[in-house]
Amino acid sequence: MEPADLMTNSMTQSTHAALITGASGGIGAATARQLAAQGRPVVLLGRRAPELLAVAKQIQDQGGTAHAVPGDVTQEDSVAEAIKAAEDLGGLQTLVANAGIMPLAPLEESDLNIWRQTVDVNLSGLLHCVHASLPLMLKQKRGDIILISSVAGRQTFPEASVYCATKAAVTHFGDCLRVDLARRASEGGGHLRVGVVEPGIVMTELVDSIPHAPMRSAVEKFVNSVEEPLQPEDVAETIAWMVNAPPHVSINDVVIRPTAMTR
Ligand SMILES: NC(=O)c1ccc[n+]([C@@H]2O[C@H](COP(=O)([O-])OP(=O)(O)OC[C@H]3O[C@@H](n4cnc5c(N)ncnc54)[C@H](OP(=O)(O)O)[C@@H]3O)[C@@H](O)[C@H]2O)c1
Numbered sequence: 001m002e003p004a005d006l007m008t009n010s011m012t013q014s015t016h017a018a019l020i021t022g023a024s025g026g027i028g029a030a031t032a033r034q035l036a037a038q039g040r041p042v043v044l045l046g047r048r049a050p051e052l053l054a055v056a057k058q059i060q061d062q063g064g065t066a067h068a069v070p071g072d073v074t075q076e077d078s079v080a081e082a083i084k085a086a087e088d089l090g091g092l093q094t095l096v097a098n099a100g101i102m103p104l105a106p107l108e109e110s111d112l113n114i115w116r117q118t119v120d121v122n123l124s125g126l127l128h129c130v131h132a133s134l135p136l137m138l139k140q141k142r143g144d145i146i147l148i149s150s151v152a153g154r155q156t157f158p159e160a161s162v163y164c165a166t167k168a169a170v171t172h173f174g175d176c177l178r179v180d181l182a183r184r185a186s187e188g189g190g191h192l193r194v195g196v197v198e199p200g201i202v203m204t205e206l207v208d209s210i211p212h213a214p215m216r217s218a219v220e221k222f223v224n225s226v227e228e229p230l231q232p233e234d235v236a237e238t239i240a241w242m243v244n245a246p247p248h249v250s251i252n253d254v255v256i257r258p259t260a261m262t263r
Contacts, residue, residue, distance in 0.1 A: 016093030016140075017041040017086040018243075021073050021129055024051035026204030027148060028098040030232035034240045035096075036064030041089040044068045045082040046099065065089065073099045073125030076132075083132045091140060094243050095133045097126040098148040102163050104219065105212040114211075115162045122166035123173075130177070141190025144243045145181075147174045148235075149198045151255060155263065159215065171196050171253070178252055191247040197238060200257030202230040227260040 018035045022028035024046030032042045036059040046052045049070035059066035067085045071078025086092040100122045103114050130145060137143030152160060153167030178194035185192055201223050210216040223229060235256060242251040 016091045017043055017089035018094035018096060019043045019045065019082055019086045019092055019129070019133070020096040020098060021045045021082075021125070022099030022148075023055060023068075024048045025055075026206065027199070027202060027232045027235045028096070029055045030236035031096050031098065031239050032066065033059060033062075033064075034233070034236040035094070035243070036066055037062065038240060038244070039064075040094070041065035041067070041086075043082050043085045043089065045071055045073065045078065047072050073097075073128055074120045076128055079125075079128045079132045082129075083136065087136065092133055092136045092143065093140075094144045094146065095129060095137075096146045096148070096239060097129045098146075099125055100148065100166075100206070101209040102160070102206050103212075104160050104163060104210050104215050106159050106215065107161075109212065110162075118162050118166055122163070123169050126170060127173075137192055138184065138189070141192070142247070143192055145174075145177065145192075145194045146239055146242060147171075147194070147196045149174070149196050151198050151200045151257065153198060154255075167198075171198065175252070178250070182250070193250040195239075195242045195251050196253045197235060197242075198253065198255045199230060199235050200255075200261045201226050202232060202235055204232055226258050229258045229261075230256065 018040045020028050020032045020042060023032045023044035032044050032055060036042045044052050044056055052068045052070055056066040056068040069082040069085050147170050149170040150167040152164045153171040157164060174194050174196035181192035181194060207216060207219050210219060238254055238256055245251055
């Protein structure tokens with residue numbers, strides 16, 4: 001076996017936990033299932049307790065270790081509880097900051113509270129999770145932070161300026177954080193990696209977070225116009241590939257689109 005294989009295996013078989021936010025459905029639930037199937041204990045954070053518990057039970061029924069923490073990424077105490085659960089499962093190896101909403105509306109009908117909520121969940125909530133994870137990861141001198149951004153962070157979509165702005169901020173934050181953590185590594189700080197994932201269209205419940213009915217229909221039409229959109233498992237496999245890379249390999253930014261998506 002090559003040294004790189006040994007390192008991959010040691011990362012894969014780590015008993016350190018992964019915390020996945022927004023794990024009650026979609027990309028987060030698929031990622032939790034994928035990482036748990038590879039032997040990682042997983043902590044699931046999301047607001048809808050029944051859905052979250054169902055994902056945890058599914059993982060446990062398959063022989064995995066899963067702990068559900070019903071809570072909200074905008075609330076620091078929820079995030080602290082999830083981090084504590086990961087510590088109790090052997091330490092936080094991986095944070096997948098995935099929770100997000102996309103409550104689009106035409107500019108003329110946009111509500112400032114909805115703009116605030118989009119920033120609160122997609123950006124501030126993500127920052128809460130990263131901020132709460134850093135002390136542990138810096139102490140352990142190893143860890144992976146995966147931030148779920150979007151192609152909306154690099155291109156424009158109609159009536160989606162605030163959502164796009166939050167995703168652009170997530171992508172740039174991830175790249176800056178990567179450099180800060182890499183500097184610690186070069187000073188003997190171990191392996192602390194940051195990866196950003198920018199998916200195109202994935203078949204999930206995200207469109208349901210659009211309260212404006214005509215806008216929701218328009219986005220549904222756009223989503224359905226793409227032949228063979230991504231499934232949550234496609235993104236989950238990408239995340240698993242990133243965190244299972246040998247420790248000296250840092251996969252920083254992955255754009256993943258359905259093959260038929262033209263923009
Ligand atoms: N689907 C796509 O086409 C697509 C494309 C690019 C990027 N993304 C990004 O991928 C991520 C996951 O979305 P998805 O597509 O899997 O959609 P989804 O099925 O709607 O999942 C979103 C998850 O976020 C959770 N969530 C929302 N607000 C939360 C909060 N305040 N606190 C904790 N959890 C919260 C939801 O759970 P609860 O409601 O139970 O809290 C849910 O589990 C998002 O960041 C999204 O922007 C999606």
